[in-house]
Amino acid sequence: MATSQALKADTRPKKSTSKGERFKFAGLAALTGVLAAAVLLAVAELLALIFARTASPIIAIGSFIIDIVPRPIKELAIELFGSADKIVLLGSVGLAAVIAAALAGLLQYFRPPLGLVLLGVAGVLSVLALVTRAGAGPLDSIPTILGVVAAAVFLLMSTRLLRSWHDGHPAGPGDGRLDRRGFLRVTGITAAGAVVVGAGSRVVNSLTSNADALRADVALPAPGTTLEVPAGAELDVPGISPLFTPNSDFYRVDTALTIPTVDPNTWSLKVYGMVDQEFEITFKELLDMGLDEFGITLTCVSNQVGGNLLGNAKWLGVPVRELLARAGVQSGADMVLSRSADGYTASTPLSTLTDQNLDAIIAVAMNGEPLPPEHGFPVRMITPGIYGYVGATKWLTELKVTTFAADQAYWTPRGYDAEAPIKMSSRMDVPKSGDATMAGQVTLAGVAWAQPIGVKTVELQIDDADYVAANLSTPINNSTWVQWSYDWTATAGSHYVTVRATDNDGNVQISDRAPVAPNGSSGLQRTLVIVR
Numbered sequence: 459m460a461t462s463q464a465l466k467a468d469t470r471p472k473k474s475t476s477k478g479e480r481f482k483f484a485g486l487a488a489l490t491g492v493l494a495a496a497v498l499l500a501v502a503e504l505l506a507l508i509f510a511r512t513a514s515p516i517i518a519i520g521s522f523i524i525d526i527v528p529r530p531i532k533e534l535a536i537e538l539f540g541s542a543d544k545i546v547l548l549g550s551v552g553l554a555a556v557i558a559a560a561l562a563g564l565l566q567y568f569r570p571p572l573g574l575v576l577l578g579v580a581g582v583l584s585v586l587a588l589v590t591r592a593g594a595g596p597l598d599s600i601p602t603i604l605g606v607v608a609a610a611v612f613l614l615m616s617t618r619l620l621r622s623w624h625d626g627h628p629a630g631p632g633d634g635r636l637d638r639r640g641f642l643r644v645t646g647i648t649a650a651g652a653v654v655v656g657a658g659s660r661v662v663n664s665l666t667s668n669a670d671a672l673r674a675d676v677a678l679p680a681p682g683t684t685l686e687v688p689a690g691a692e693l694d695v696p697g698i699s700p701l702f703t704p705n706s707d708f709y710r711v712d713t714a715l716t717i718p719t720v721d722p723n724t725w726s727l728k729v730y731g732m733v734d735q736e737f738e739i740t741f742k743e744l745l746d747m748g749l750d751e752f753g754i755t756l757t758c759v760s761n762q763v764g765g766n767l768l769g770n771a772k773w774l775g776v777p778v779r780e781l782l783a784r785a786g787v788q789s790g791a792d793m794v795l796s797r798s799a800d801g802y803t804a805s806t807p808l809s810t811l812t813d814q815n816l817d818a819i820i821a822v823a824m825n826g827e828p829l830p831p832e833h834g835f836p837v838r839m840i841t842p843g844i845y846g847y848v849g850a851t852k853w854l855t856e857l858k859v860t861t862f863a864a865d866q867a868y869w870t871p872r873g874y875d876a877e878a879p880i881k882m883s884s885r886m887d888v889p890k891s892g893d894a895t896m897a898g899q900v901t902l903a904g905v906a907w908a909q910p911i912g913v914k915t916v917e918l919q920i921d922d923a924d925y926v927a928a929n930l931s932t933p934i935n936n937s938t939w940v941q942w943s944y945d946w947t948a949t950a951g952s953h954y955v956t957v958r959a960t961d962n963d964g965n966v967q968i969s970d971r972a973p974v975a976p977n978g979s980s981g982l983q984r985t986l987v988i989v990r
């Protein structure tokens with residue numbers, strides 16, 4: 459087969475001019491570009507494993523893009539793809555990289571050395587993305603730089619082989635065949651090698667830097683006080699959100715493309731800024747402070763009316779005010795900027811953290827287990843009454859006492875308010891729109907929240923009737939949600955059910971619709987229930 463093709467090649471003109479031939483070599487040139495990119499990533503991932511775990515160019519570029527993507531696109535991604543938003547992002551980055559790489563191959567073949575120039579530019583951008591990551595060291599640029607060098611060598615070599623294959627055989631009969639063979643061999647071996655080395659390194663990297671092993675080693679102390687859950691706190695209605703959201707079902711929202719691995723054995727929390735005595739506290743010292751259990755419902759500012767970006771958990775932790783008291787807050791301060799291991803920051807009003815009637819905490823456990831890695835292991839903040847982005851920093855490493863005038867948090871320049879109290883809201887869990895509902899006795903049920911004031915009543919409006927009061931569960935406290943239910947005698951046909959809450963101060967849930975930015979959605983959820 460190789461012989462017959464070689465014979466065919468021999469009978470052809472030296473410079474192939476047919477359209478098909480040109481397409482074929484253009485395709486192969488594009489392929490060399492894509493393979494050069496694969497070489498870059500494989501070498502970089504392998505060296506990252508050896509030199510600097512966090513120096514993966516794929517992750518660095520993805521994280522960099524997450525930080526610069528404009529707010530509307532980010533919101534759209536969360537809305538369209540939910541928790542899969544990051545996978546979609548990685549996929550798009552990958553697609554863009556493949557296109558750029560193919561272009562580099564074409565340029566290097568038809569307009570040398572522009573392919574190498576494009577490769578160099580991509581390398582510089584990757585290095586910039588890497589060294590500007592939180593906690594990046596100078597070593598972090600090495601894997602990518604060496605990856606670019608390897609990719610350049612491959613691109614030069616494969617382009618040369620491809621060109622002499624295309625041009626015929628300058629060094630005598632038979633060489634055209636050898637060039638073709640040489641090209642296919644070099645590219646084939648490179649492709650296989652890059653996939654095995656690159657993917658293997660990434661898998662080993664993420665498996666061995668897994669926080670799971672560290673988490674398994676954590677021994678939690680018994681709580682000083684356990685959360686008191688009153689009788690009647692949980693309603694028995696099939697399909698209703700459980701009073702405590704299981705960790706595996708708890709929503710996750712963050713900017714982290716890979717979950718930061720934070721070792722509790724080396725972790726410390728620094729409390730500094732406008733304080734009399736800055737200090738650092740280790741994980742063991744934190745546990746030794748004595749931990750109590752708190753019930754707090756966490757809510758995301760991105761939650762749409764009727765959405766499920768909220769959850770309720772038992773948290774084990776220490777009030778932030780105890781740490782602040784130890785540091786001695788100076789007058790003039792009005793904000794605490796909390797910082798995560800991955801550089802994320804949140805601005806929490808000082809008055810919220812020092813409020814004696816509100817338990818803003820540093821938490822180490824969630825529903826009786828050490829924090830799951832994706833929920834902030836080993837230590838995070840949980841602040842009742844304000845949205846997660848301003849008070850629930852995961853992978854917490856620093857608390858800086860400061861002012862709103864002097865410091866900005868991650869989301870502030872990205873279109874969200876610096877301060878954001880949770881807006882009271884209510885949601886119907888069952889029946890869902892589209893459920894098959896039979897005429898007769900139907901239980902409508904859901905949850906409502908108004909942290910930290912507490913829900914007083916939940917009312918329903920069915921079609922155009924007057925609002926009627928739902929039955930409420932006994933609240934655990936004012937910073938947790940409540941469940942509600944209503945027994946309805948349903949008649950066949952289409953019905954709309956609207957739900958609204960009223961808080962303990964007498965405020966009624968805002969019915970005017972607001973988008974999630976800049977400070978949380980409002981409006982009433984109206985569900986179409988079709989009864990047969």
Ligand SMILES: Nc1nc2c(c(=O)[nH]1)N[C@H]1C(S)=C(S)[C@@H](COP(=O)(O)O)O[C@H]1N2
Pocket residue numbers: 708709710711712713714756757758759798799800802832833834845846847850851852853
């Ligand atoms: N380090 C870090 N902490 C973070 C975030 C983040 O992006 N990075 N996102 C915040 C937001 S927007 C919310 S709503 C909560 C979500 O916490 P969860 O993922 O445990 O539900 O975490 C907050 N803490």
Ligand SMILES: [Mo]
Pocket residue numbers: 711757758759760845846847
């Ligand atoms: Mo959020």
